[in-house]
Amino acid sequence: MSRPEPGTRGAGRESAVRVEDVAVRFRSRRRDVTALRDVSLDVAMGEFVAIVGPSGCGKSTLLKLVAGLLKPSSGTVRLRGEDVAGPRHDIGYVFQRAALLEWRSARRNILLQAEMRRMPSGRARERTAELIAMTGLTGFEDALPHELSGGMQQRVALCRALLHEPPVLLMDEPFGALDALTREQLNIEMNRIWRETGTTVLLVTHSVAEAAYLANRVVVMSDRPGTVAEVIDVGLPAERDYAETMARPEFARVTNRVRTLLGAGAAAD
Numbered sequence: 001m002s003r004p005e006p007g008t009r010g011a012g013r014e015s016a017v018r019v020e021d022v023a024v025r026f027r028s029r030r031r032d033v034t035a036l037r038d039v040s041l042d043v044a045m046g047e048f049v050a051i052v053g054p055s056g057c058g059k060s061t062l063l064k065l066v067a068g069l070l071k072p073s074s075g076t077v078r079l080r081g082e083d084v085a086g087p088r089h090d091i092g093y094v095f096q097r098a099a100l101l102e103w104r105s106a107r108r109n110i111l112l113q114a115e116m117r118r119m120p121s122g123r124a125r126e127r128t129a130e131l132i133a134m135t136g137l138t139g140f141e142d143a144l145p146h147e148l149s150g151g152m153q154q155r156v157a158l159c160r161a162l163l164h165e166p167p168v169l170l171m172d173e174p175f176g177a178l179d180a181l182t183r184e185q186l187n188i189e190m191n192r193i194w195r196e197t198g199t200t201v202l203l204v205t206h207s208v209a210e211a212a213y214l215a216n217r218v219v220v221m222s223d224r225p226g227t228v229a230e231v232i233d234v235g236l237p238a239e240r241d242y243a244e245t246m247a248r249p250e251f252a253r254v255t256n257r258v259r260t261l262l263g264a265g266a267a268a269d
Ligand SMILES: Nc1ncnc2c1ncn2[C@@H]1O[C@H](COP(=O)(O)OP(=O)(O)OP(=O)(O)O)[C@@H](O)[C@H]1O
Pocket: 026, 027, 033, 034, 035, 053, 054, 055, 056, 057, 058, 059, 060, 061, 062, 224
């Protein structure tokens, strides 16, 4: 089946996520923090958007708004055309730490998602098998988390987040704790998984190269209170060979621009 190029489907650009004029203020007795101000962002269905910015500029806060785990102090957040009024079930969330249950096998950690959502067990098992194959975990279905490498644990977390086929996947520094080679491998796999599932992805990362390799657009945020400094179109085809992409002038243009915006030395790589 031919699928439209991810991130380019539909001339009308059906919106997956729309954030308008959002501000988030955290107030406590000890201090008030404005985490985000004047943030607007429109993400199309099937698009891959990476978010980069200095530590503490509100990247995780932005993902939590989209997930409905946090309410904006002002402004609106819409997911697939609906106002986000509480925790949303039509998203997947992957964090820096895989947070797997130590006593459950890889397969049963993935199936946890199905149990929480009361998915029909036949469909859940079928989908788990597909995801295990897609992420290269075949042969490790029955392994416990401590028997898996960090990269494998993160693959399990990714399968768990994708089990219910969420139209929107939120990823908060998912590869930040991995060694450079494993991270590269997972970046390559992530590009393929995004193309195969057609899901919309919002990825928070400190890696400029990861952002430019994976995304259709890179959102660069300014220091706190975080706002959108610039949105950069990556302008590369969806299918990306790793080494070839790194050597392309478009890749250098994007990474140089991000680094300039973040300031010398601000980026991890
Ligand atoms: N629940 C909270 N209560 C009070 N302040 C908070 C809360 N959550 C976040 N903050 C503050 O909001 C700001 C933005 O935090 P956030 O975690 O979104 O930043 P970030 O860009 O994801 O940071 P990093 O890159 O270091 O992970 C920070 O100053 C943080 O201390």
